[in-house]
Structure formats: structure tokens, C-alpha cells
Amino acid sequence: MDSGESETGRGSGLVVAVDGPSGAGKSSASRGAAAALGLRYLDTGAMYRALTWWLLSRGVDTGDPDAVAPLAAEPVIEIGTDPRAPSVRVNGTDVTSAIRSQDVTEAVSAVARVPQVRAHLIARQRDIIASVPGIVAEGRDIGTVVAPEAPVKVFLTADGAARAGRRAAETSRPMARTRADQERRDRLDAPQSAKAADAVQIDSTRLGLDEVVDIIVGLALPYRSRKDR
Template sequence: MSKQRIIAIDGPAASGKSTVAREAAKRLNCVYVDSGAFYRGVTWKMLREGVNTKNPLAVLPVLLKSKWKFEVRDRAVFFSIDGVEPGEALRDKDVREAVSDIAAMPAVRKFVVSNLRKLKKLGSLAMEGRDIGSVVFPKTPYKFYLDANPEERAKRRHAELIARGETEKAQEVMESLERRDKKDSTRKAAPLKIADGAYVIDTSEYDVEGVARVLLGRISDLEKPRSDKMINPIWYRIACKFLGMGLKVCNNIQAYGVQNVPKSGGVIIASNHASYLDPPAVGACSRRMRMTHFMARDTLFKNPLMGAFLHRVGVIPLDRERGGDLKAMKTAIQLLKDGACVALFPEGTRSPDGNLQPAKPGIGFLVAKGAAPVVPVYVHGSYEAWSKHSDGFQRKPINVIYGKLITQEEIQALGRGKAAYPLIGDLIMQRIAELKQKFEAGEITE
């Protein structure tokens, strides 16, 4: 039997979730689950029973009394409630308008999430909704977030309604989508968001086949042997132990908040840079959580012994002369997509005076294309210990402070394409500056 896959597909209304989830189910032999249908099912039942769909106290008793039965037909899950299968009525206008209120009720969510999780016993699933990657199956590696611009989504939904014989105007459909998007993403209970580690696909750019190709390609990439095998774990462990011990003895190195580095999934560690000591300091401190690929200028690889060592510990050579080395960028992006951890120094080079420098433009590109969250890191004291201008190494204390994850959602909120790249770099440097300020004010103690 092939291994069980749980494919989690989230996104706003009419972004193409059902279409691509059905396609994935067909091609990968999974059971398709429309989790929105469950919330619609609850709504349909309440409307049938004449329950006020805005009042959780009225909804809950009726929901708990209802008997749900599930069955798989044509590789999709269907349900009946108290012996009646709602079928097409789930997509009626009254259900459509009331479902966001129902889906915002924590007790309803608890009921639906528990039923969705039970479907795991059916084998591989392609499940779509709003919180599948963030709440229902947060541990699955196959997380996707589909999006499309609001005009495109409204156009698609409008065409769908017209085909069903409804008469809503395009403008009404747009307004209804906007209303629901707002409710779904601002509600307290499991709001729509990009789950950490989710792969974002803008479906406005593709036709259905194109979206399916991107999604299946990503699944196949995830199943390739992990390229963080580029790191030799024995060498990596020895290097971290050795360098970590040296930094402890000479610089009394301390790490704060290292648990902010997620243990799995593609992630970027972005640190300030003032000294040659920064990579070993960050590498040795992060080791508790996971192995990390650093990027370093390719001239360091010229010495054959040094080159062999850097290759073994997974360092990516970077040609700094060619401002924005595309090959190194591509390697780092692939590593991130394969679920590895990549550390980089957004300022590009060591700070000349110990102060934070602006981020280089390539950083935003890498973060946007790698589609991974970022852990901002502030290394304090490395400038004093060994800077560009100091007379060699000094036994000064070094502290490495890991900040809270900058999520893909925050990054996406800065916009798309080239215009967003400098904003992404600025956001990262701003978070590092906040860590610096907090550390210097004595506010970081653990």
C-alpha cells in the first residue's frame, strides 16, 4: 500500500480549492473532503429547524442532538444529517449567507474539526477549507494556500451561479465574497490564514491544469530525498560542538528564544552580521533545534581544506561579485521548498561600525520565492569580540537572541512581486532592530 498523504488545501472562497483538491484526489488516489460542506451542513440543518443562526446558544443543542453519517462515493465524502442528505441545498443562497456566522462559533468548529480528523481512517485525503493546514492537520507536510485576486474570484463564482440558474448580479457576488472573506479572516476561532510551511499558489495566474501541475509538482518535490542531506550530520555535529565549546569558553555565549526556530519545515534564520563569529555563533546555538545551511562567499571555498569542510557542513557558496548570485539563490530556494533551514545575513556583509545596516535587495526575493517563514536573530557582542576593524579576537561576551517567527502571512501582506522585495528586507531588519533594543534595555532574560 502507498503511504498515507493528507493534502491540506486552504484559501478564500472561489480561489479554486475544490477544483484542485478533486483533481489531486483523482490523480493521487485520495478521498476528497470539502470541509466547507460540513459548516454548510450545520447551517442547512439550523435553517431547516428554524434555529437563529446567529445565536450559538440556540445552535449548540440542535447540533449535538443531530446524527451524522458519512460515506465515500466516487472518491469523495458525503454525509447525511438525521437521515437526510442535504446535497445541492448546501449551496443555496440562505445557507451561503448564514454559513460564516455558523463557522465562527467555536463549539461548531470543535464538532466539525473532530469529525474531519476522524476521516483519517479512510486513508489518503485531499481536504480543502480554511483551517486544514493550521488547525485540523497542522503536522502534514502537504500544506497549500490557494489565493486569487478578488475580481477573479468574484468572476468565477458569478459564472458558477449563473450556470446553476441563479440570477445574482456580478456586483452582488463581489460584495458577498468580500463580506465572507472579512468574516472568515477576522473571526476569533481558527481564522483563515496561511498555515506555517504552507505553499502559496496564486491561481489567478494559472488555468485549472496549471494549478494542478504546481500542486502535484510540489508534492513530488517534497517526496524527493531531502536535500538537507547536503549536510553531513556527523561533520555538522562535530563542528557545532567544537565551535560552540570555543565560543562558550572564550565568549560565554548565551542563546535566548532558540525555541522560536521551528523543528521542521522550510524556514529562514535571518541575523545581523558584524563578525566572522556570527555564523558559528548562530549555527551552534540553533543546533539544539535543527541543522542549518549558511550562505558564504565563494572565495572562502578556494582553500581546498576549508572548501571541503564548508561543503560538508552544507554551506552554500555565494558569488558576491555578481550582486544577487542566481545559482546560490536557486539552491537556497530549493532547500527551503524541500523543508530545510537556511541562515542568511540580510545586510550582506559585516557591519563596518557595529550598527545595523539596511538589507540587501536580494533578501526580499529569496524570502518571497522560498515561501518560508523567517526567524529574526540579533547577535550581540560579536562586533566587540572580532570586528572588521579590531585587532584580532577578543574574549568579549556574545548573546544570540531569536525573535518570534515572521509568518508567510505577514510577508504576503507586504504585496507581491518586485515592489515587495525591499519591504520584506526592511521588515526583517526592523524585527532585528526591535530585538536589539529589547536586549539592550534588559527586557530579554530567557
């Protein structure tokens, strides 16, 4: 492993970092942009969800940092980087759908705050970014911690009602409950939610997915051209 590349998250190609709160549309927009640009795709949040799923499956108290910390590197988490068919496996088991369960959603913020978990998964994320010729990576603190030298940084946001509406549509849960859960996640994830100073903020409240994708692609194309020279 080349520690220089892994620690900076630069890799050998273009890195597009997409950050922002839950429900802002990061995943859909990032996958769309990656496909349009011919890049790989990394959902860093899925890695935290995968670990959380594994901990819950073993009956570990995910609210107890002392119980979680020594297990941070225990499961083998594999992340597929095809933007058209992203996948997640834990110890060989496909958990792509399972990690989106409500139980995982409610527990993942506590797991993600454990320092040992963050250290292990951030190192893994940097390794993945460094191992591919170009990638769109999305998740909390991508532009500030995981890949601070990414030439293209986007902070995708939307108002609370729009974000809750999108999440409710995805999960078929009541809007009021979804909004309350979202506000709770926002509070818990606040330490990892800072916008990078050089990130371009996109408010997707009144934008369609294709419009957001077009903006991200437009920001990335000049850098893509430089890499291709």
C-alpha cells in the first residue's frame, strides 16, 4: 500500500467528494454523476451501516463505545464501486438491502462516533479511493477528513421538509416520524457535518435529480479533461 496516496485520498485519478446531510440526495446524485463521468462510486455511509448491521447481528450493544471499539476491524466489509449496481458484503454475505433497515438507521450514528471505528473505516475509504483511476465518493466528512485534497467538492443540501419527504418516500414511513428521525440524525451527526471551505454548495430543494447530476458533472468535467491529458 502506498501510504502517501492512502492518507491523502488522492489516488491516481479524479476524486469528486459529495457531502451533506441525510435526505439531501447524495447517493442518487453521486451515482448518477459517477455513471455520467465514467468513474467509480463509493458510499462511505454504507461502510458504517455494514459494520452496524454486523454488530447488531451479534447482539452487541451499539450504544456502548467500549463494546464497539475492539470489534471495529473484525468483519470483512466489501464495497462494490459500480455506480449502476453498488453492493455491500459482510464476511461474504450480501447485505446491500439489509443495511438500510430501520434498526441499522437508528444505531449507525452512535457506531460512527466511536474513534476506533472512524479510524479504521476512514483508512479503508482512503485505500479504496487510491486504488481506482477515478471516483465519486459520498458521505459525511468526505471533503473535510477522508479526501480533503479532492479537486471537486460538493456540499449537497435541501430544506428539512424536502429531505424528510424524500426519505419517507424511500422507506414508506410516516412523514412526521421520518422528520423526527431526521432531526435526531442531524443532531447526532453534527460533528461530522461541517462543509469544507472550498466546497460548492448545491441546494437541491427545488431541483430534480438530473439537474443536480448535471451541476456535479459540470463541476467535474474540467478536472476530468486535465486528468485525461
